[in-house]
Amino acid sequence: MTVQTVVHLNFRGDAREALEFYREVTDGELAMFTYEDAGRVTDPAEAKQVVWGQVTTANGFHVMAFDVPAARAFDRGAESFYVSVRGETVEEITALWEKLAVGAEVKEPLGPSGWAPLYGMLTDRFGVTWVLDVAVQY
Incomplete structure (x- = not known):
């Protein structure tokens, strides 16, 4: 069995834009589901936000991201990760x-x-x- 660590980034409403940017930067493959796609809409204003997304490349780049819903606390903090x-x-x-x-x-x-x-x-x-x-x- 192989274990792989993947960076998972949390956003507040701009995960889609960030993932699309990272796809452009790396020329990678983007996969993404919205809260609406997943049937997990709790706030209609957040239906099109990302519940799960990732960018991958053949050379091993892999980053995941999602939009933290407004009902949950979110504080990126100062330099909490690189x-x-x-x-x-x-x-x-x-x-x-x-x-x-x-x-x-x-x-x-x-x-x-x-x-x-x-x-x-x-x-x-x-x-x-x-x-x-x-x-x-x-």
């Missing part, structure tokens, strides 16, 4: 960085670091902080 993406080449990480950086706040510019040939950190327009680097063997 999404870390490690690639094998400078080219693949640079390509992802350039797309994620649109509308983002760069926290650490993409460049060489003491532990990786390329490293950078940004917070995208949805408030998700991404750490990207090129993996090396230690």
Whole structure:
């Protein structure tokens, strides 16, 4: 049996937009169900919001997301998580960085670091902080 860990992001009403953005960034496959699709509508205003969604790619990228309903407490907090993406080449990480950086706040510019040939950190327009680097063997 294999166990896999997947980042699951929680939003308040903009999960669809975020997942569509991540699909564009990664050229991935998007799968998504709304509360209406799942027959779980408790507030008609939230019927079209995402109850489950994910973006996957053939090279292993996988992120899930949903919209926390208004009836539940939601507080993203300050820097409560980072999404870390490690690639094998400078080219693949640079390509992802350039797309994620649109509308983002760069926290650490993409460049060489003491532990990786390329490293950078940004917070995208949805408030998700991404750490990207090129993996090396230690």
